[in-house]
Amino acid sequence: MKKAQLNALPSLPRQGDEPVFAAPWQAQAFAMTVALYEKGLFTWSEWASRLAAEIKRAQAEGDPDLGDTYYHHWLAALERIVAEKGAAEPRALEQTREAWKRAAERTPHGRPIVLEAKDFSQRRHPPETESP
């Protein structure tokens, strides 16, 4: 292979001594996946194919995929597979996200954010009591 061609290839992202997880949410997303796999919700092959699909989709949408967005793909794949397996419906997740948002807003800065029933708004019911 000629030098010019080589130079046209993308360079490797390199970091020094990187932490295992760059942020707590990454650790949580990782641990949930391992726990669900250990519980038998999906096989590791099923998981790997969902993750590969998310990576491919993100690349098609313009993500240079240098490794820094890896856990974004991981999280998207996790949301997808738990929906497919019926473990967490997208609607329930959306309502719970909204509830966490309200919980954060009412919690003074620096205090632990705790989710309470009142954070699920009056118009919507908590996910598990919702009727079809």
Added chain:
Amino acid sequence: MPAEPHLHAPGEGAGSELSPLELRVRALETVLSEKGYIVPEALDRIVEAFETKIGPHRGAKIVAKAWVDPEFKRRLVADAGDAINALGEFGPIGVHLLALENTPQRHNLVVCTLCSCYPWDLLGLPPFWYKSAPYRSRVVIDPRGLLEEFGLSLPSDVEIRVSDSTAETRLFVLPMRPQGTEGWSEEALARLVTRDSMIGTGLPLRPHEVSP
């Protein structure tokens, strides 16, 4: 870091904020634990294990043992998962694990071209670059040039064999024992085994590169 400007006057009752990513993760955790799929305390144990207990030092121990114990090496190359589980030193290796042995004629290099399948049980979580598209694609197109970028120039008569790790079969490299280490203990040898030497993007350290 310079002091952040005060966006809220004290006593104004400023709330907290969670990023969209944090909201998504918290929502998953809430719904999945309400339905009994996960136990939050168990998640903490998983994270702690990967942050503190599981890492490339495990693989280094296995490689060093293979260097001093020919019978263990034979079993390791035949079925790495079985050989490691039989030691009983750390938790069971749950996946099919294969050791790829380097020889003077052949250098092995591991990649997962689709995502990032990696022998976590043995090496901890993969490094940043292993998960990147440039590594995954270049290792296939130009492995020799890629290794040079890692500072590893191999003689042209050494074959570079690239192997694809999958969800079912995880791979790691059994590097060659460095010269000048005759009579070294397993513990001393393990200090020469780097993470990259077990992925194939590096070689073990040489004796003069570690402090005695």
